[in-house]
Amino acid sequence: MKGEIDVIIKDIYTMKAPFREEMIVKGYSFGKGDKAACILGPVRGNEVQQLYICSQLVRALKELEANSCISSGKEILVIPVINNYSMNVGKRFWGEDNSDINRMFPGNKDGDTTARIADGIFEEIKDYSYGIQFTSFYMSGEFVPHVRMMETGFQNASLANLFGLPYVLVRKPMPIDTKTLNYNWQGEMTAAFSIYTNQTAQIDEVSARQAVAAVLRFLTRMGVIRYESHSGYISHVIAEGDLSNVPAATGGIFRSLVKVGEDVRYGMALAEIVDPYEGSVKQVITAPTDGIVFFSYTEPLIGQYDIAYQLIHRLHE
Amino acid sequence: MIETIAEIELAVGEKIVVKRNRILPQNKEDETKRIAIVSGIHGDELEGQYVCYEVARRLTEHPELLHGIVDIYPALNPLGLESAKRSVPKLEMDMNRMFPGNKNGNMMERIAASIVDSIAGADVCVDVHASDTEVREIPQVRVSEEFADKMLPYAKLMNVDMIWMNATATVHEATLAHSMNVLGVPTLVVEMGLGMRINTKYGNQVTEGIFNLMKELGIWSGKVKQTQFPVISTDGEVEFIRADHTGVFLPSIEHNHYVHRGDLIGRVVNTYTGQIKQEIIAKKDGLVFTLREYPMVYEGALLARILTDIESSERGN
Numbered sequence: 129m130k131g132e133i134d135v136i137i138k139d140i141y142t143m144k145a146p147f148r149e150e151m152i153v154k155g156y157s158f159g160k161g162d163k164a165a166c167i168l169g170p171v172r173g174n175e176v177q178q179l180y181i182c183s184q185l186v187r188a189l190k191e192l193e194a195n196s197c198i199s200s201g202k203e204i205l206v207i208p209v210i211n212n213y214s215m216n217v218g219k220r221f222w223g224e225d226n227s228d229i230n231r232m233f234p235g236n237k238d239g240d241t242t243a244r245i246a247d248g249i250f251e252e253i254k255d256y257s258y259g260i261q262f263t264s265f266y267m268s269g270e271f272v273p274h275v276r277m278m279e280t281g282f283q284n285a286s287l288a289n290l291f292g293l294p295y296v297l298v299r300k301p302m303p304i305d306t307k308t309l310n311y312n313w314q315g316e317m318t319a320a321f322s323i324y325t326n327q328t329a330q331i332d333e334v335s336a337r338q339a340v341a342a343v344l345r346f347l348t349r350m351g352v353i354r355y356e357s358h359s360g361y362i363s364h365v366i367a368e369g370d371l372s373n374v375p376a377a378t379g380g381i382f383r384s385l386v387k388v389g390e391d392v393r394y395g396m397a398l399a400e401i402v403d404p405y406e407g408s409v410k411q412v413i414t415a416p417t418d419g420i421v422f423f424s425y426t427e428p429l430i431g432q433y434d435i436a437y438q439l440i441h442r443l444h445e
Numbered sequence: 446m447i448e449t450i451a452e453i454e455l456a457v458g459e460k461i462v463v464k465r466n467r468i469l470p471q472n473k474e475d476e477t478k479r480i481a482i483v484s485g486i487h488g489d490e491l492e493g494q495y496v497c498y499e500v501a502r503r504l505t506e507h508p509e510l511l512h513g514i515v516d517i518y519p520a521l522n523p524l525g526l527e528s529a530k531r532s533v534p535k536l537e538m539d540m541n542r543m544f545p546g547n548k549n550g551n552m553m554e555r556i557a558a559s560i561v562d563s564i565a566g567a568d569v570c571v572d573v574h575a576s577d578t579e580v581r582e583i584p585q586v587r588v589s590e591e592f593a594d595k596m597l598p599y600a601k602l603m604n605v606d607m608i609w610m611n612a613t614a615t616v617h618e619a620t621l622a623h624s625m626n627v628l629g630v631p632t633l634v635v636e637m638g639l640g641m642r643i644n645t646k647y648g649n650q651v652t653e654g655i656f657n658l659m660k661e662l663g664i665w666s667g668k669v670k671q672t673q674f675p676v677i678s679t680d681g682e683v684e685f686i687r688a689d690h691t692g693v694f695l696p697s698i699e700h701n702h703y704v705h706r707g708d709l710i711g712r713v714v715n716t717y718t719g720q721i722k723q724e725i726i727a728k729k730d731g732l733v734f735t736l737r738e739y740p741m742v743y744e745g746a747l748l749a750r751i752l753t754d755i756e757s758s759e760r761g762n
Contacts, residue, residue: 144690145691238687244745431453432454
């Protein structure tokens with residue numbers, strides 16, 4: 129009956145614990161047929177914004193399925209969270225050994241605990257045509273919402289444009305990146321996209337809505353769902369190496385004067401670093417180029433050479 | 446002479462400072478050879494502290510026997526060491542995945558680059574690690590297959606119980622040892638003991654090995670105690686034993702113990718019910734060179750590693 133539907137919720141991976149409740153990674157399955165798209169939430173315990181976005185996607189897809197808007201012959205799997213264990217103890221990485229599950233892919237069924245978790249998840253998700261992961265960066269700060277992908281030779285920046293987010297960023301993988309989900313998904317010929325919004329440990333409603341809309345837009349354009357949405361942006365594709373890093377020349381209290389997405393000019397004051405003892409301004413960080421603020425450091429304390437901003441060189445609004 | 450290798454300002458009234466102690470020979474003409482002894486990349490690995498102390502102490506006691514430069518770096522990750530954290534505090538990243546660093550990068554990338562610069566040109570480097578806080582290890586040198594031919598002659602001098610030739614995982618490319626080996630500085634990675642602890646017996650054993658190595662290089666002319674010949678193993682001869690159940694691990698044997706097929710290594714138990722969930726039985730004869738110390742285990746936790754295809758007489762226990 130239209131408007132009423134029982135969503136299929138399946139256990140993607142389970143692991144018993146000595147004293148805690150069993151860890152159960154749940155997957156929400158929408159539609160039936162080819163493995164069209166898999167959407168994955170936090171693998172790290174502080175990715176609260178990413179959890180929120182996935183939960184909102186589950187809500188939206190429930191409505192779409194109830195209204196028969198999932199294309200026939202297509203299945204969408206949403207895993208709202210992998211690492212609820214770390215979330216519940218306030219740790220970014222795995223509580224017991226501090227390992228990062230997003231550095232464990234494709235995993236190993238005979239390996240360490242987190243390698244087994246990665247393997248269990250990867251076996252379930254590796255055959256989807258499109259893989260979308262909500263994740264976060266090691267540096268603390270805000271990004272302009274964007275789609276990020278590894279340059280593996282299989283990456284498809286044109287397809288990433290279809291999310292309609294302002295930017296698509298392509299990163300040359302370092303050795304350590306070869307253990308990420310994005311890299312390994314691409315190795316299985318899944319078109320893999322990592323989506324970054326401007327928050328991680330806090331919820332930002334505006335960018336969360338933007339992310340939900342971007343995923344629904346992408347799924348519509350790929351023929352997986354039927355959904356009317358705004359066309360979004362025609363994305364600007366940038367290589368990570370082309371971003372201008374703006375480091376702090378000194379340590380102190382960080383007082384930002386600009387926001388991510390702002391169009392700044394050469395020489396413009398971007399931030400002040402305040403002497404933590406005397407309150408005077410030790411340094412005014414100025415823009416080394418015209419451009420758009422792509423990343424902004426957001427912690428109140430900053431060390432010397434910490435990256436305060438990343439600018440998209442010579443790009444204007 | 447204590448020298449500063451890198452110095453970067455933190456946010457509030459402090460600098461992160463990486464130092465080395467350069468011990469020079471009495472005769473300036475002897476300054477043609479150089480060994481670097483480094484430790485403390487991981488803040489929870491303290492075994493190297495004793496080795497650094499003991500090497501410095503013996504050299505200071507007999508400066509007339511020194512015929513080369515000895516550089517001692519006890520604390521490459523000083524913030525981690527003093528916070529009892531394996532990774533770099535705040536950044537939450539493994540420093541041994543940041544090499545060779547970047548002179549124009551962020552704080553830790555610059556520090557990594559300065560460390561590499563300062564070691565470059567040495568005749569040999571010894572990177573002293575401990576195990577993590579979970580498993581205890583016998584003194585061993587780990588050599589990646591890529592550099593095995595060059596490294597084995599040096600490794601054999603180190604008075605360790607074992608040389609383990611690992612298959613090179615891709616992530617090893619970002620370690621200090623790999624970076625130095627690529628730059629032509631033979632770098633030996635020593636592992637021993639347990640995280641957060643110092644075992645002076647192991648420390649003295651490796652210290653003897655370092656003096657033996659220095660004697661072979663012509664850097665030390667003092668007496669060296671007779672050193673042992675290590676067992677040389679490849680990945681194929683190492684049997685990994687992991688937990689199949691969650692619970693509390695109770696070992697039944699001592700570390701560094703020779704077991705026969707069928708011997709009981711330990712049990713994983715349920716502390717609510719008194720039930721034994723798993724009995725860990727040796728499937729082959731061999732030396733238990735790794736044994737779990739931290740009792741809490743999830744499925745997949747490493748319990749022991751056994752070096753097979755050796756006779757108990759080779760080990761003398």
